[in-house]
Amino acid sequence: MFYYISGNLVLLEPGVAAIDAGGVAYRMSISHTTYDALPKNHKEQRATLYTYLSVREDSLELYGFASVEELSAFRMLITVSGVGPKVALSLLSVLSPEKFALAVLSEDRKAISQAPGIGPKTAARIILELRDKLASKQLASGSGEQTPGTAAGHSSNTNDAVEALMVLGYSRTEALRALKDVDIVTLPLEEIIRLALKKLIK
Structure with a gap:
């Protein structure tokens, strides 16, 4: 229904923000990650939040x-059985989109289960289902695009970054294009993913 809402930030507290757009104040639930990204002295400050509308029978x-990549991670999370919007928001409050993608990629249950409301079983299910989706995407996309980097270490870094971006909902083709001018030789994997995401949301 809404892709984003942009206007004056009229309310900001942990877990909640409201933006006045055209005389209507839209109240939104937010993660701690988004809270940290918004201006704390919010009077007269303009802000843009990308949105997801959860529709249930009774509400x-x-x-x-605050970012498209966080919205993408949220959308991926709520496709997992047993993970609703509140649980997804809880996870994105403790892990940035980049760290979340890396946790799925490395099957790091401990990192995922540090979020309130997520135990070891739910963490394992998140990893299993999202890695299955990743495998399906890889089969569907095939290997038509060449992976940048020829040395084994460079290729491994690139493949890991591509898989992490695919966890966040991007196609293999989009991921490879975003990585073309990123320094995959010297940068750590999390920074490679962050820079690629920055290019993808332009």
Whole structure:
């Protein structure tokens, strides 16, 4: 329904933000990651939040995100059985989108289960289902695009970054294009992913 809402930030507290757009204030649930990204002295400050509207039989709830990649991670998370919007928001409050993607990629249950409301079993299910989706995407995309970097270590770094970006909902082709001018030789994997995401959301 809404892709993003942009206007004056009229309310900001942990877990909640409201933006006045055209005389209507939209209240949104937010993660700690988004809270940290918004201006704390918010009077007269303009802000943009990317949104997801959760529709249930008895309620409508709007969720806001400071970045497209956080929204993408949220959308991927709520496709996992047993993971609703509140649990997804809880996880994204303790892990950035980049760290979340790396946790899935490395099957790091401990990192995922540090979020309130997520135990070891749920963490394992998140990893299993998202890695299955990743495998399906890789089969569907095939190997038509060449992976940048020829040395084994460079190729491994690139493949890991591509898989992490695919966890966040991007296609293999989009991921490879975003990585073309990124220094995959000297940068750590998390920084490679962050720079690629920056290019993808331009």
